[in-house]
Amino acid sequence: MSTTFLPCGEYHESYREDHAWWQTKFIKAKMALLMLVLFVGIPLVADSYWLSVCNQIGYTALGALGVQLLIGFCGQVTLGHAAFLAVGAYTSTLLILEFPWPKVLMDWGLAYPVSIFVAAIAAGIWCVLFGLPSAKVKGFYLILTTMAAQFITVDFVITQYISQIGGRGQAFSLPPGTIRIGPWVIDSDLKVYFMMIVLVILFTAVVVNLLRSRVGRAWVAIRDNDISAEVMGIHVVRYKLFAFFVAGFIGGVAGAFWISNLAAISPEHFPWFWSLWLVGVILIGGVGSIHGTIFGSIFMVVVMELLQMAVLPLAASYPKLLMDFLFIKEAAFGLAICAFMIFEPNGLAYRWWQAKNYFNLWPFSY
Amino acid sequence: MDLFLMTLATGIMVGGIYALVALGWVLIYKCSGVLNLAMGEMTLIGAYVSLSFYSMGVPFLLSMLFMLIIGFILGILTERIFLDRLIGEPVLTVIMVTVGLSFFFKGTLEFIWGTDTRTFSPPVFSIEPIHIGPVVIGQVYLWSFLAALVLLVVFVSFFKYTRWGLAMQATADDEMAALSLGVSARYVYAAAWAIAFMAAGVGGTLLGNINGLNISVGYLGLLVLPVVVLGGLNSVPGAILGGVIIGVLQNFCGAYLDKYFPGGVKEIAPFAFMAVFLLWKPYGIWGWERIERV
Numbered sequence: 020m021s022t023t024f025l026p027c028g029e030y031h032e033s034y035r036e037d038h039a040w041w042q043t044k045f046i047k048a049k050m051a052l053l054m055l056v057l058f059v060g061i062p063l064v065a066d067s068y069w070l071s072v073c074n075q076i077g078y079t080a081l082g083a084l085g086v087q088l089l090i091g092f093c094g095q096v097t098l099g100h101a102a103f104l105a106v107g108a109y110t111s112t113l114l115i116l117e118f119p120w121p122k123v124l125m126d127w128g129l130a131y132p133v134s135i136f137v138a139a140i141a142a143g144i145w146c147v148l149f150g151l152p153s154a155k156v157k158g159f160y161l162i163l164t165t166m167a168a169q170f171i172t173v174d175f176v177i178t179q180y181i182s183q184i185g186g187r188g189q190a191f192s193l194p195p196g197t198i199r200i201g202p203w204v205i206d207s208d209l210k211v212y213f214m215m216i217v218l219v220i221l222f223t224a225v226v227v228n229l230l231r232s233r234v235g236r237a238w239v240a241i242r243d244n245d246i247s248a249e250v251m252g253i254h255v256v257r258y259k260l261f262a263f264f265v266a267g268f269i270g271g272v273a274g275a276f277w278i279s280n281l282a283a284i285s286p287e288h289f290p291w292f293w294s295l296w297l298v299g300v301i302l303i304g305g306v307g308s309i310h311g312t313i314f315g316s317i318f319m320v321v322v323m324e325l326l327q328m329a330v331l332p333l334a335a336s337y338p339k340l341l342m343d344f345l346f347i348k349e350a351a352f353g354l355a356i357c358a359f360m361i362f363e364p365n366g367l368a369y370r371w372w373q374a375k376n377y378f379n380l381w382p383f384s385y
Numbered sequence: 386m387d388l389f390l391m392t393l394a395t396g397i398m399v400g401g402i403y404a405l406v407a408l409g410w411v412l413i414y415k416c417s418g419v420l421n422l423a424m425g426e427m428t429l430i431g432a433y434v435s436l437s438f439y440s441m442g443v444p445f446l447l448s449m450l451f452m453l454i455i456g457f458i459l460g461i462l463t464e465r466i467f468l469d470r471l472i473g474e475p476v477l478t479v480i481m482v483t484v485g486l487s488f489f490f491k492g493t494l495e496f497i498w499g500t501d502t503r504t505f506s507p508p509v510f511s512i513e514p515i516h517i518g519p520v521v522i523g524q525v526y527l528w529s530f531l532a533a534l535v536l537l538v539v540f541v542s543f544f545k546y547t548r549w550g551l552a553m554q555a556t557a558d559d560e561m562a563a564l565s566l567g568v569s570a571r572y573v574y575a576a577a578w579a580i581a582f583m584a585a586g587v588g589g590t591l592l593g594n595i596n597g598l599n600i601s602v603g604y605l606g607l608l609v610l611p612v613v614v615l616g617g618l619n620s621v622p623g624a625i626l627g628g629v630i631i632g633v634l635q636n637f638c639g640a641y642l643d644k645y646f647p648g649g650v651k652e653i654a655p656f657a658f659m660a661v662f663l664l665w666k667p668y669g670i671w672g673w674e675r676i677e678r679v
Contacts, residue, residue: 096477098484152660156667158476159420159618163610167660175653179646246678295484302481343496350492356485360478361470 026379038231057216062209070208072324074280077215079316081273082293083300084222084309085266090298091307092230093262094242095153096162099169100270100297102149103142105289106172107271108278109181110138112191115198117184128199131279139271145172146267147260154256157245169291178286190285198279205279218276222269227309229265238262242307292349299356305366314367322355323348390520392640393633398522398530399595400632403605405533406588407612407624408540409581415557415619416577419468420476423483424585425606426490431456431586432593432602433498436505445509449590453583460582464575472574495600502599509594529591536587537625540580544621553577557619604652608635611659617672626670631655 026045031037041047061073082104089095114134124130149168153161182191198205205211229235237258240248249255278284296319304315327344334341359366406428413421434455438448467486471479510525544550555563556573564570585606592602612631616623639651668674 090477096480149660152664156663159480160614160663160667162420162480163614164660164663166610167656170653170656171660175649179649292488295488298481299485306477343499346492346495348492349488350496353485353488353490353492357467357482357489360474360482360485361467364474364478 024376024379027383040227057220058213062212067208070212071280072320074208074211074215076316076320077212077219078273078277078280079297079300079320080219080313081215081222081276082270083297083304083312083316084226085269085273086297087301087304087306087309087312088226088238088269089262089266091301091311092235092242093238093259094157094245095150095259095262096158096298097165097266097294098162098298099149099165099167099172099291099294100266101289101291101293102169102172103146103267103270104274104277104293105177105286106145106267107138107142107274108284108288109177109191109274110141110271111135111275112193112278112284113181113184114138115193116191128201128203131198131205132200135272135275138275139268142271142274143264143268146263146270150260150263150267153259153263166291169294173286173289173291177289182286190283192283193278193281195282211280214276214279218272222272223309223313226265226269230309234258234261296352299352301366302356303359303366305368308366308368310371311366311368314371318367319352319355323351326351387519388640391522392636394517394520394522395526396633396636397629398526398632399636400629401530401533401537402588402591402628403608403612403632404625404628405536405591406585406606407609407616407628408537408621409584409588410609410613411616411619411621411624412553412584413577413581414613415621416553417468417472417574418479419471419483420480420618421483421581422480422610423487423490424581424609425603426487426494427456427582427585428589428592428606429494429598429600429603430459430490430589431582432589432598433494435586435590436503436593436598437498439505439509440503445505449587452586452590456582456586457579460579461575463582464578468574468578469571491600491603500600502597504597505594523595525595529594532587532591536584540584541621549576608655611655614659614669615662617669619673620669620671623669623671631658634658 025042029043031042036042041050062070065073082100085103086097086100089097089100111131111134114137115130118130118134120130124133149165152164156164185191195206196204200214203210205214230238237248237253240251240253241255241258245255274289277288281288300315300319301312302315303318304313305311326348330340330344330347340347363369406424409427410421410424413419431452435448435452438451439445443451463486467482468479471482510523510528512524514521514523515527544554552563552568553573553576555566555568556570560570563573589598589602589606592598592605596602608631612627613624614627615630616625616627635651635655638654642650642654
């Protein structure tokens with residue numbers, strides 16, 4: 020599913036071309052157009068509401084990228100990724116609020132960028148800690164340990180202990196103006212949007228490049244059959260833990276990014292539901308496909324927004340609907356996962372691949 | 386010492402309920418190989434259904450019976466609509482379908498019954514505690530334990546002595562051989578889900594009697610996972626023993642560790658214990674160790 024067929028008459032003359040990211044002029048033009056839309060088109064056209072929807076998509080995509088790496092490329096199923104997002108978000112918040120930053124860093128607005136980096140490392144290490152059982156167990160048992168990660172991290176450590184730091188109560192509020200990158204104060208949806216788009220593109224590029232390196236091939240070998248991978252000389256435990264580290268790192272970035280969009284963070288932002296939601300996103304998008312991560316995030320967020328829009332007019336006559344929207348959302352999410360698993364197990368990315376090849380090969384599809 | 390005995394007694398009694406729910410889980414896994422993460426919500430469904438009947442004025446035992454019938458129907462429907470198409474699919478697919486089911490159930494439940502805590506009123510079991518020597522136990526616990534015990538015996542003898550139970554055991558043991566001997570695997574799967582739904586429902590009703598019923602009782606249903614891991618995924622005696630051990634462990638952590646780690650030690654302990662236990666003995670006490678070959 021990974022290869023895209025080239026159109027008639029396109030030939031590669033060197034391995035370099037064969038391994039290139041964007042292989043034809045048409046694809047290059049397409050990507051340039053995509054960048055134009057992302058950086059110019061959407062900010063110009065979209066109003067604040069749609070920008071916030073875009074931010075939601077970006078946050079979901081960043082979080083799901085780590086999950087995709089673990090489940091789709093390394094075969095280590097995780098049902099507790101929100102825990103690592105939470106570690107990232109809390110590390111970053113605490114660093115911003117409590118750490119005695121040198122004046123120089125504050126003046127240059129480097130506190131938040133540095134805290135993102137530290138948060139990502141912390142989340143990565145935390146993720147490796149809960150990935151350690153993967154050396155011994157796999158499959159369903161690993162699912163259980165990652166679930167334990169969720170409950171231990173979010174429901175116990177963060178709720179009971181981390182939230183007590185500084186005596187702020189359950190939620191850590193972030194005063195406006197605290198989140199700055201360089202000279203810019205991140206205070207509007209537009210600024211969050213630009214930050215989001217840069218982060219998503221950056222980490223997609225990082226992950227895609229990792230996947231076509233030695234590391235990525237080792238991960239795929241472990242996913243397909245870990246015993247044969249070991250026989251072939253891959254250090255299985257080391258690569259598994261590295262996958263956990265990268266996934267936790269990206270999760271930490273996602274969490275630390277998301278605090279720029281929130282006025283306050285509390286453990287309720289990272290429930291178990293959110294972990295499962297991220298897994299649902301990659302299942303709907305397509306397991307083992309970077310496209311799938313993005314498509315899945317777009318699909319899930321947009322469908323939920325549309326559902327909300329559909330509920331709003333009905334709410335005039337049935338007020339109960341609006342109050343219970345969260346529950347409708349949950350039930351719809353559950354049904355969507357079931358339906359996709361049963362009727363469309365390859366996810367949206369597979370359909371995209373089919374469509375792309377159809378147009379690439381048209382009119383001679385043989 | 387009194388605290389010790391009392392905690393032990395409470396732990397064993399709650400553990401009996403866990404064992405009952407875990408039995409349903411093990412049954413599904415044994416028969417059809419489905420790792421079910423929707424057990425918590427199945428517990429809730431049964432609990433809410435019997436609570437609704439009870440608050441309509443139906444006697445407790447009768448409402449329990451209605452709940453069993455509805456659970457039976459729901460179990461068969463679930464298997465027919467969702468799980469039947471997934472036979473032979475990868476493990477992750479099946480697990481995620483059960484996760485999807487759990488959300489679907491949960492959302493629907495919250496939509497119908499809301500999130501407020503409901504109680505069985507008037508209380509089914511009298512609130513007078515019972516004194517056994519130095520140990521004081523709430524009647525709820527005692528009766529729940531007895532009910533769980535009776536049902537465990539019923540279930541186990543069902544598997545051992547009835548034709549249906551034997552067919553299910555045969556399918557669990559070797560599906561191909563069972564099929565060639567004329568056992569219909571599809572009926573067995575449906576029956577496994579129906580029984581699991583009923584067991585979970587009884588467990589949920591009993592749990593709901595102890596502390597009132599709200600969505601977080603579903604979390605107690607999730608505790609079934611540490612239980613089955615401890616006992617071994619495909620072992621019925623393991624599920625019973627694991628249930629009791631987890632119940633006792635949970636109550637001891639609540640009683641003794643709460644001083645040192647204030648907050649939710651009681652809720653977290655089984656999962657933390659499970660994570661450590663998995664490192665030491667991943668196949669549980671009586672589970673089958675799987676030998677892998679390339």
